[in-house]
Amino acid sequence: MKDDYELIKEIKLGSKVAMEELVDKYYKQIFHYTYRILGSYEDAYDATQEVFIAMMKALPTYQEHGKFISWLYTIAHNRCMNNYNKLKKHKSELIEEQEMSATEDHSNQYANSVFAKELLDTLPKIQKSTLILKYYHDLTSKEIAKITGVTIFTVKSRLYQGLQKLRKTIKEREKNERKG
């Protein structure tokens, strides 16, 4: 299997095969990230496609600085942050729909997914994206700092605050369940 650098070189020369290989390699990761941020499959598909289009447009001037996937995450992060507010309203409607279908479905796993999504949605978008990159994409604080354009200290602070907020939400939920 060719490494990213070789694939990029070939894409710059117009190789369709290399482009497909690169998409195969990173589509899932980028889609998972955009989905977890935006919360809707359709929006995530669109955002992922936009990320790859932006990648193709920027490839001629791309210069190797660290991992290629980090650069892709940077594009994805910026795109998601731009689209986030726009889609927030639409997303809340969607979650309601999903909750309804989850109760109808009686699928425990699906209900858990919805709960996880809800839980992450209680966080501000910057904390949410930091937590997602750390937890689901196994990135280091340094890599996250580079992707999100902040310092390592800020990343650590966001992770801490994000987790604190999750703890608080879970505790409150447990309290309510006990009361109920």
Added chain:
Amino acid sequence: MKGKDELRVEEKISAILDSYKIDDSLDTKKQKTKSVLEAYLPVRQPQHSIVSVKVLIKMALQELFLRCKIQLSIFLLVLVALMVVIDSPLEKYLMMIFTAPIPLFICFWQLFGKYDQAMEELEHTFKCSFNQMFFSKVVAIIGIAILFITIPAIQFLLTGSQVRTVELFQLIILGLTPICLFSLMLLVLVTVSRNVNIMLTTFLIWMLFGFSALSTQVGELLVNVNVIFYAVVIVVSTVSIILKLKQLLQLDRKDLMKYES
């Protein structure tokens, strides 16, 4: 107790986050993305070789013949007529020097100056690389200009039995100097901009200088300058032209070699 509770919450957070599953049936969307991205792929450059450059030079010569045949024929007739009419060897020398770059101007103007933006775009879409086409045209033009310099030289040989080898050498050197200088200058000009006015202005300045040199002492001074000086000018400008052409060709060959490896 508090620590235990915290641990339980941590585990719960992990369990909840782990339970966040995503539908992985992405194949259809992935294919769609791939087909969209195809439109953003750069046009693939064909594999270049020396053979293709030769073919391109041949094509450029054909194009030159088609586009400039009338202008070059007129120029040739005037040149031969002047060579026959002029008696003074000094004037023949000077005439040869000042007319030597004229085929260059004609060909550069016909092949590059008349092109507009749309024509350049069309060239980009041609099967060969734009740089290769440019290279082959410049080589063809310089070749034509050098060919024209041989005509007065042959005329010297045929008519003047008293012409010595040293004089013939000097004649060729004097004729080649403006060709090399103007080739370099026009090459730089068309690389930077294809402005016809700049070419025309350069040509007019040169002709003005030529006429003034013919009617004053400047011409004699030019002929009497040591031939080594002209030889140095030719060598320097030829090296510069080669480097410039090499740079032009390497623009896409570098990438291509990496790709081929």
